Amino acid sequence: MARPARNYVCQSCGAAFPKWAGKCEACGAWNSIVEEAPVESVPKGLSGKRGKGVTFVTLDGDVPQTIRRPTGIAEFDRVTGGGLVRGSAVLIGGDPGIGKSTLLLQVVTALKNTRSAYISGEEAVEQVQLRARRLGLGPDDRMPGGKAGEMKTELAAATSLRDIMASLDRDDAPEIVVIDSIQTLYLDSLDSAPGTVAQVRTCAAELIRLAKSRGFTLLLVGHVTKEGQIAGPRVLEHMVDTVLYFEGERGHHFRILRSVKNRFGPANEIGVFEMSDRGLAEVPNPSALFLAERHGNVSGVSVFAGIEGTRPVLVEVQALVSPSPLATPRRAVVGWDSARLAMILAVLETRCGLGLAGSEVYLNIAGGLRITEPAADLSVALALVSSLSDRSVPGDLIAFGEIGLSGEVRMVAQAETRLKEAAKLGFKRAILPKRMTQAGGKPIRVPGLALVEIGHLQEMIDWLYNEVRSNALQATVSASRQQHNKG
Structure with a gap:
């Protein structure tokens, strides 16, 4: 009998190799390849047995209405x-301690007339209860007809997928299920440890299949790697319907919830929250x-009018250009x-003749927001020119x-959406x-907003120089007039 071939899988990207190596050739990660149990091969032929067939419908057929539950x-x-x-799977990733568990606990307790199950694989039930009390999530919000003090959110601490599936695979299953986190679950039929590619992929697939068959909404919490990506294979993001990233600096009070993928809504949408001692508070006007x-x-500061999903957001771009004694100046x-x-x-x-090769450059987006669109180029260049020339940008x-x-x-x-948001502020x-x-x-x-249209970066530099010089001249004339009036 032939020995089964060994299977080595990268725990960062999910790539498979016939032998072990120190570096993954697919993603470049070091020491991420782990041996896993071989998977039985699929038979090569159908051996004469036919399937039951697939039902086809036309594009103009009846479409069932999507059932949503506003939180x-x-x-x-x-x-x-x-x-x-209903029946969807949502994956939420973020750095440790950023507030993923706090956000989901507030979500399940904010749902009206909905039974929810919060299953934690990282904390005990008592820890979750203490956090709920600290956030002020008491038993006042309960199901209609429920007894006084009866919460509609059920808590459990479990890591065995088989036990969790047995608890959820019933007719009276909860309508919302939170798994915190998917990396802590394990299936006893697999030899690999919890958090490996095989365990994460199998546990997620079984939970998603059950969610779609029973009709409950599945919320999965995922750990992230050092690069900020959800740990495990990228195929996990393809399995779910929605992928959300919870961003923000640990020492900053702002938190950004960003939609990377959404089969039932717009992608690249953001939600802004503020972290406080009472949990996460909404920020309806982040600009x-x-x-x-x-x-x-202050020189080196400009305001960028950006678009995050469907929402216009105004943020401050800060730049600092300073001489450097080093042969290779630093860029942060x-x-x-x-x-x-x-x-x-x-x-x-x-193109503009500015000497920046020997200067250190520091750039910061105030507020903890991360900007990805190229429309911020002009605002960044404006801040850099302002810092280099020590001329402040008009407020x-x-x-x-x-x-x-x-x-x-x-x-x-x-562009019109950006301008209207700026005029409103x-x-x-x-x-x-x-x-x-x-x-x-x-x-x-746009009423009340004067537009300065430019076609080349040099035009912006000339406009800034003339504007600052004109303002300085006006300030000098005004000061002399005041002095003359006093005399």
């Missing part, structure tokens, strides 16, 4: 597309909160792409636009690319 937490409902869908601590007349970036910063520095130096100015390698400023999407001027038009082909006009 009552507006920011969470925005990210999920209006609420939790006003991100700009609440602005200080005027927080909240933005470091490769894109290097490109903008090269464009400023090559009533916003900027957005994509920068090309030749220095041209390119158009971006949803009291901004008076905006720097944007030329030829920006509405969907109907008409030029954009």
